[in-house]
Structure formats: C-alpha cells, structure tokens
Amino acid sequence: MIAINPIHIIVVGAGLIGPRHAEHVIKNSQTELFGIVDPSPSAKEVASRLNTLYFKCIKDVIDYCEENSIPIPDGAIVATPNHTHVKVAAELAYFGIHLLVEKPLGSNPQEAKALKDFANSKNVKLLVGHHRRFNPFIIETKNQLHKIGNIIAVQGTWTLRKPQSYFDQSPWRTNHETGGGPLLINLVHDLDVLQFLFGPIEKIYAELLKKQRLEYSDNVDEGAALTIRFKNGITGTFICSDNVTSPFNFECGTGENPTIPLHEDLQGFYRIFGSKGTLSVPDLNLFHQADDKEEEQSTTTGDKSWLHPIEKKSLIDINELRTLQPFDLQLNHFVDIIRGKAEPLCTADDGISASLCIEAVLKSIETDIPQYIADMKSISPDYHALGYVHDKTVQATVTTNTNTK
Numbered sequence: 001m002i003a004i005n006p007i008h009i010i011v012v013g014a015g016l017i018g019p020r021h022a023e024h025v026i027k028n029s030q031t032e033l034f035g036i037v038d039p040s041p042s043a044k045e046v047a048s049r050l051n052t053l054y055f056k057c058i059k060d061v062i063d064y065c066e067e068n069s070i071p072i073p074d075g076a077i078v079a080t081p082n083h084t085h086v087k088v089a090a091e092l093a094y095f096g097i098h099l100l101v102e103k104p105l106g107s108n109p110q111e112a113k114a115l116k117d118f119a120n121s122k123n124v125k126l127l128v129g130h131h132r133r134f135n136p137f138i139i140e141t142k143n144q145l146h147k148i149g150n151i152i153a154v155q156g157t158w159t160l161r162k163p164q165s166y167f168d169q170s171p172w173r174t175n176h177e178t179g180g181g182p183l184l185i186n187l188v189h190d191l192d193v194l195q196f197l198f199g200p201i202e203k204i205y206a207e208l209l210k211k212q213r214l215e216y217s218d219n220v221d222e223g224a225a226l227t228i229r230f231k232n233g234i235t236g237t238f239i240c241s242d243n244v245t246s247p248f249n250f251e252c253g254t255g256e257n258p259t260i261p262l263h264e265d266l267q268g269f270y271r272i273f274g275s276k277g278t279l280s281v282p283d284l285n286l287f288h289q290a291d292d293k294e295e296e297q298s299t300t301t302g303d304k305s306w307l308h309p310i311e312k313k314s315l316i317d318i319n320e321l322r323t324l325q326p327f328d329l330q331l332n333h334f335v336d337i338i339r340g341k342a343e344p345l346c347t348a349d350d351g352i353s354a355s356l357c358i359e360a361v362l363k364s365i366e367t368d369i370p371q372y373i374a375d376m377k378s379i380s381p382d383y384h385a386l387g388y389v390h391d392k393t394v395q396a397t398v399t400t401n402t403n404t405k
C-alpha cells in the first residue's frame with residue numbers, strides 16, 4: 001500500500017515476532033517499512049521475503065541514510081531478545097528515532113528507568129509493546145466492568161505447553177539472565193493487563209511451579225502461582241505455566257496470535273468477581289441474578305433453594321472483536337504518537353511498573369515471603385545498561401562543559 005507522507009519504520013529483530021510487526025507496517029496505510037535490522041544470517045532472507053532493505057546493525061542504517069542523503073527512519077520497533085531491549089533502544093534513541101519497544105521494557109526496573117531518562121533527554125517518544133491494551137477483548141472487558149458492581153476479586157490463568165522447538169530456535173528463552181522463562185516473557189503481559197483493568201498492584205506472593213524440563217531447570221522457571229493485592233483492595237490469584245497442556249491462555253482464547261491456534265468457545269481465562277455479578281473473559285459472559293432480591297428470598301417462599309438462580313448473559317458477539325487486530329491498533333497509535341497527535345497508552349512508567357511486579361514475583365519466590373511492589377521513585381537508573389551511547393553522551397557532556405568554562 002502506498003502511503004501519503006508515510007512514517008518510515010525500521011524493525012529491529014527478525015525472529016518470531018519481528019516479521020509479524022513488519023507485515024503490519026507494510027499493510028498499514030500510514031507507514032512504510034524502511035528495512036529490517038538483525039545480525040543473524042537468516043534475517044537477510046526475511047528482508048528479501050518482505051521486499052525490504054536488510055541491515056546487520058543500526059549503525060549500518062545510519063551510514064546508508066548518510067550515503068544516500070535520505071532521512072533516517074522516523075520510528076523503530078524493537079523486537080530483539082528481552083535482555084537486549086535497552087541497549088538496542090538506546091542506540092536508536094541516540095539518533096532521535098522514536099521507539100516502540102516490545103515487552104518487557106527492560107530486564108529489570110533499573111535499566112528500564114535508564115532508558116526512559118535517556119529517551120526523554122533525546123526528545124524521543126517511547127511506547128511499550130504491551131499490545132494487549134489494544135486488544136478489543138480487553139477494551140470491551142474494561143467497558144463492561146461497571147456491570148458487576150464492586151469488584152472484589154479476580155482469578156486468572158496463562159497456561160499452555162511450549163514445544164521444544166521454541167527453545168531450540170532461540171536459546172535466550174532458556175535462561176533468566178537473558179530474559180527467558182514464562183514469568184519474564186508471558187506473565188509480564190498479564191500483570192500489565194491486570195494493572196490496566198484494576199489499577200496498581202500493591203503486593204504479590206508467588207510459589208514456583210514444579211519443573212519438568214530438567215535440562216534447563218537450574219536456569220529458568222516454568223511458571224508460578226500468585227496471590228495478588230491491588231492498591232484499591234481488589235485481590236486475586238493467577239497461575240502462569242508454559243509447560244502444561246491447556247488452552248486457558250490469552251492467545252488461545254482471543255485468537256490474536258497466528259502461531260497459537262484459537263480455541264473456539266474458551267471461557268474464563270480471567271474471571272472477575274463483583275458484588276452484582278461475575279464477568280468471564282474472553283467469552284464476555286456476565287453471570288448474574290435476574291434481580292437483586294436475594295436478601296428477600298428464603299424459606300418463606302417455600303422453595304428448597306435459598307438462592308436465586310444465577311443467569312448467564314452474553315454481553316457481546318465476540319466474533320466481531322476478532323476482526324480487529326491489536327497490532328494494527330498499536331501501530332496506528334505509534335504513528336499518532338510520532339505525529340504528536342497522542343500520548344502513549346502504554347508509557348515507560350507502565351513498562352517499569354510491570355517490571356517492578358515481576359521483580360516482586362522473583363523476590364517472593366527467592367524469599368518465600370510476600371513482597372510489596374517498590375515505589376517507582378525509589379529506582380536508581382542503571383545508565384551503564386544503555387551501552388556505548390551512554391559513554392558517548394557522558395563524553396559529549398563533559399566536553400561541552402569543559403569548552404564553555
């Protein structure tokens with residue numbers, strides 16, 4: 001599709017998710033794919049399949065633009081392994097390229113905070129890729145929450161079994177040090193969604209699940225069971241596992257990821273309990289009582305049952321929700337951010353907040369004690385995680401200060 005005044009986007013990382021982002025960039029009427037950056041030999045083929053330019057590193061992109069006297073790309077989508085996000089994003093920010101960074105924003109809150117500060121210092125806009133905030137199932141869930149009265153509790157699951165090939169293809173997924181494991185890869189998404197729906201989490205307790213992939217068991221988790229308390233008093237439980245046979249996960253339920261088959265009619269990967277009803281997600285069924293007279297009904301009616309029957313009401317035709325692609329909606333939003341028409345729906349602080357929750361999960365597992373989520377203001381940014389652009393920037397600042405004295 002030919003775009004008018006297009007936003008030029010470069011995709012960094014051409015593994016599982018990068019090419020999917022690239023395809024959305026190609027299809028979008030407001031964007032043009034500038035190229036693909038990835039040092040892996042297989043990435044060249046990906047670029048050729050997508051009919052776009054191929055670069056081994058970001059510096060090659062900048063050199064190419066200089067040599068050909070063309071502007072550098074407006075924005076980048078960072079889809080590299082978790083532990084590389086901050087360094088890669090910082091290099092792009094150094095050149096003033098706006099950022100959509102895949103989740104998690106950083107391997108830990110300290111490096112994520114450093115990236116936030118650095119992007120701000122360069123006037124670079126930063127959107128965190130918790131794309132489920134754009135998922136129509138989540139948007140509709142948020143819209144319908146008022147129907148269940150006071151929200152008291154939530155129960156959630158993200159459970160499936162990842163095949164061995166998933167680990168063989170990308171060994172970074174088998175080690176915590178490189179951001180592997182379902183807590184860092186998957187749970188971080190659900191915790192962001194829960195905070196998006198119910199506000200900030202205050203406290204988490206986590207128990208590690210029994211491990212079955214014994215060859216990686218020293219290096220990486222297979223999931224955990226959590227109890228959660230939100231600041232507003234809502235409480236919840238959540239089970240996350242990437243090694244059980246189960247369709248009870250976001251992707252199977254919504255069908256949003258082409259690599260994970262849709263499970264038709266899945267009910268209740270989230271159940272949200274309120275004073276007036278229970279909302280089940282993704283089916284968006286409301287379980288409620290036909291009227292609010294449960295206090296009056298009793299043995300006086302002569303019924304054996306002391307409770308009104310619970311009725312199930314379908315709130316929406318969920319097939320309509322499947323026609324809207326969250327990656328498209330996220331990309332449109334990124335374009336609006338770059339054009340100055342919108343502020344990020346998922347900010348650096350949201351990314352840092354999700355990262356703080358994961359930090360609490362890991363600490364709770366380590367100590368066997370519930371953990372309060374640390375205050376964002378208390379985080380000391382780890383500027384060294386920015387890599388060579390940090391040294392370059394510090395160097396430039398020192399030189400400027402010396403020259404102006």
Ligand SMILES: NC(=O)c1ccc[n+]([C@@H]2O[C@H](COP(=O)([O-])OP(=O)(O)OC[C@H]3O[C@@H](n4cnc5c(N)ncnc54)[C@H](O)[C@@H]3O)[C@@H](O)[C@H]2O)c1
Pocket residue numbers: 012013014015016017018037038039040043078079080081082084088102103104129131169170185
């Ligand atoms: N939003 C989602 O639903 C979703 C889904 C899957 C993955 N992700 C996230 O996307 C990121 C990538 O995951 P994946 O499964 O595609 O990983 P992957 O291992 O399949 O692909 C990563 C690619 O990045 C390349 N790479 C590594 N270092 C690089 C660098 N410095 N510069 C450029 N390229 C580099 C690798 O060669 C590889 O091709 C992860 O952060 C993951 O958490 C998000």
